[in-house]
Amino acid sequence: MNMPxxxxxxxxxxxxRQLRQDIRRLSAHDLVPTAADLVSRYDTSHATVIRAMxxxxxxxxxxxxxxxxRYQVAEFTAKPLARIAxxxxxxxxxxxxxxxxxxxxxxxxxxxxxxxxHYENMQVLDLNRLSEDExxxxxxPTTEPIPPHIQKALVKPHKPTVLMTHHVDLPSICSVTVxxxxxxxxxxxxxxxxxxxxxxxxLDQTVDTTIQGRLDGWRKQMLTQLSTDEVESLVLDAQIxxxxxxxxxxxxxxxHILTDPxxxxxxxxFCTSDTGAQGISRACYELGxxxxxxxxxxxxxxxxxxxxxxxxxxxxxxxxxxxxxxRYCQLLLSMLKNQMPREQHYQMLPTLHVRQSTARLSEPQTx
Numbered sequence: 001m002n003m004p005x006x007x008x009x010x011x012x013x014x015x016x017r018q019l020r021q022d023i024r025r026l027s028a029h030d031l032v033p034t035a036a037d038l039v040s041r042y043d044t045s046h047a048t049v050i051r052a053m054x055x056x057x058x059x060x061x062x063x064x065x066x067x068x069x070r071y072q073v074a075e076f077t078a079k080p081l082a083r084i085a086x087x088x089x090x091x092x093x094x095x096x097x098x099x100x101x102x103x104x105x106x107x108x109x110x111x112x113x114x115x116x117x118h119y120e121n122m123q124v125l126d127l128n129r130l131s132e133d134e135x136x137x138x139x140x141p142t143t144e145p146i147p148p149h150i151q152k153a154l155v156k157p158h159k160p161t162v163l164m165t166h167h168v169d170l171p172s173i174c175s176v177t178v179x180x181x182x183x184x185x186x187x188x189x190x191x192x193x194x195x196x197x198x199x200x201x202x203l204d205q206t207v208d209t210t211i212q213g214r215l216d217g218w219r220k221q222m223l224t225q226l227s228t229d230e231v232e233s234l235v236l237d238a239q240i241x242x243x244x245x246x247x248x249x250x251x252x253x254x255x256h257i258l259t260d261p262x263x264x265x266x267x268x269x270f271c272t273s274d275t276g277a278q279g280i281s282r283a284c285y286e287l288g289x290x291x292x293x294x295x296x297x298x299x300x301x302x303x304x305x306x307x308x309x310x311x312x313x314x315x316x317x318x319x320x321x322x323x324x325x326x327r328y329c330q331l332l333l334s335m336l337k338n339q340m341p342r343e344q345h346y347q348m349l350p351t352l353h354v355r356q357s358t359a360r361l362s363e364p365q366t367x
Contacts, residue, residue, distance in 0.1 A: 013135075015042050016052040023061060023073055032062050032071040054133065058083070059113065080113035082336055084329075085131035087117045088140040091242045095205075095273065096140055098303030099164065099324065103138065106325030110333065122146065127153045127161075136160040136332045143208035143242065160335035162328055167209035174335070174344045176327045178319045180210050183350045184217025186317045187270040187298045190352055195361035196268040196296060197225045200257075203237040204250040204276025214272045214300060233264045238276070250279030258287055267361055271299035274306040274314065277357075281310045292359035300350075312356035319348040 019042075023032065033041070038049045053071060056062045059080055062071040084107060088096055104114055115134055119125045122142055127150060131137050136159055139150075146154075146168055154163060154173040163175040184201075191199045201218045205211050215235070222231045238253040240246045250271070257263050271277045277299035284291055291297050291312060299314055301307045303321040307314030327346050 011044060011048055012051055012055075015044055015048050016055050018042060019049075019052050020056060020061060023056070026073045028073055028075050030073045032073060034070070051133065055083070058115070058133075081111045081333070082113075082135040083133070084112055084114050084332060085117050085134035085137045086114055086140070087119065087125075087127065087130060087137060089142045089242070090118045090120045094275070094304055094306075095302050099140075099321065102303050102321045102325035103328050104325075106322070107329045110329050112329055112332075122150055125150060128158050131159070134159075136162075136336060138162050138164055138328060138332070140164045141166045143206040160332050162331055162335075164328070165210055167213060174331060176324060176331065176346045177348070178210065178213075179347045179349050180213025181217035181220070183300050183317050183319075184214040184219070184270070184272075185221045186217075186350055186352055187214075187300070188218050188221035190298060190315070190354070190358065191268045191270070191296060192221070192225065194268075194296065194358060198230075198234065198264070198266045199268040199270055200234045200236055200264070200266040202250060202254065202269055202271045202276045202280070203235070204240065204246055204271050204279065205273050206240045206242060206244075207237070211272050218270055230264075234266055238279075246273075246275045247279050250276040251282050252279075254280045255283040255287065258283060258289065268296040268298070268358070271297065274299045274301040274304070274310075274316065277301075277307050277310055277314045291357050296358040296361075298358055307357075308355075310357070315355045315358040316353050317350045318353055319350050324348060 019038065032053070035046060035049045035053065039046050042049070053062065057064070057071070060074055063074045064071050086100060086103065088100070107114060117130045119130065122144055127137065127139065139154070139161060141163065146166070151170060154161060155170060161174065163173055165177050166175070167177055167180070168175070188199055199222060201215060203211060203215065219231060222234070236253055236257055238246070238249045240249055269280060271280065277297060280297055281291065284295060289295055297314065299307050299316055301316040301318050305318070307316045331344060331346070
């Protein structure tokens with residue numbers, strides 16, 4: 001992998017560091033030297049000085065009072081080790097929001113600061129331009145395939161860059177992901193241990209590489225008990241698209257299949273996220289179906305852990321999202337110090353948390 005230029009070697013970093021040190025010798029509310037003075041003092045370009053001053057302003061080291069042209073020294077604040085751009089899709093997502101929260105919490109403990117950047121379409125995303133003022137990048141992709149120009153930016157980054165949760169066949173990039181195939185296997189193994197052989201899967205999110213991984217794990221485990229045709233009849237795709245209300249569409253899909261006289265035989269459901277679990281809970285309540293007496297339900301849950309608040313509390317397959325935040329930040333810090341190995345992929349292994357939404361099947365199933 002082509003390493004990005006070490007942060008400490010850049011002119012912007014050197015000027016920003018020296019300016020920060022010089023400002024620390026001043027008192028709060030003192031005037032900061034003009035850009036022209038700093039160009040002469042540091043023997044650098046006007047653009048580099050302006051960028052350095054902008055960095056210190058964002059860090060809270062200097063500020064410009066309303067109606068004033070000159071920057072002043074702010075009250076002392078701790079210096080962040082680096083600024084990280086979190087680049088995410090424009091559309092709302094509770095799952096992404098939860099992951100971002102864990103990353104920011106971990107980053108603040110490590111003296112990192114964050115800027116949030118949004119994009120609408122990966123096909124026109126200019127990753128370097130969008131994050132030109134930050135020291136490193138965390139990219140949260142959409143559900144669409146990663147276009148070639150973004151793949152190139154990941155393989156040969158201009159600055160440390162980590163890809164979030166997306167599974168891609170690019171061995172030289174850095175990424176942190178959930179072991180999604182194992183998520184599906186774990187869910188079905190638990191249901192099988194309770195006697196459920198006919199386990200529906202609800203695709204309650206847009207089918208990207210993470211949902212596909214959970215589907216593949218579910219299918220692999222289901223094929224140990226049923227034929228291929230039987231297994232495929234138990235896939236329920238709620239047809240979620242970006243900007244859709246996934247919870248509402250999951251509810252509608254489950255209510256439809258539960259009232260369909262020609263529905264396939266199933267006694268348990270695996271939801272690929274806890275959004276689907278909420279939809280199922282409502283559908284079952286309205287139809288008088290008791291969880292887990294009449295139907296066992298298990299879901300994957302991320303940082304938000306919504307399944308805990310369902311009635312009854314949901315049995316879940318979970319990842320340690322605190323660990324996710326720590327991994328992202330530690331990886332970026334290593335890259336900023338030029339200590340990254342050639343390849344860095346980290347997968348978080350899931351764990352099973354049994355609660356009250358799954359129960360042993362009372363009678364043997366029949367085809």
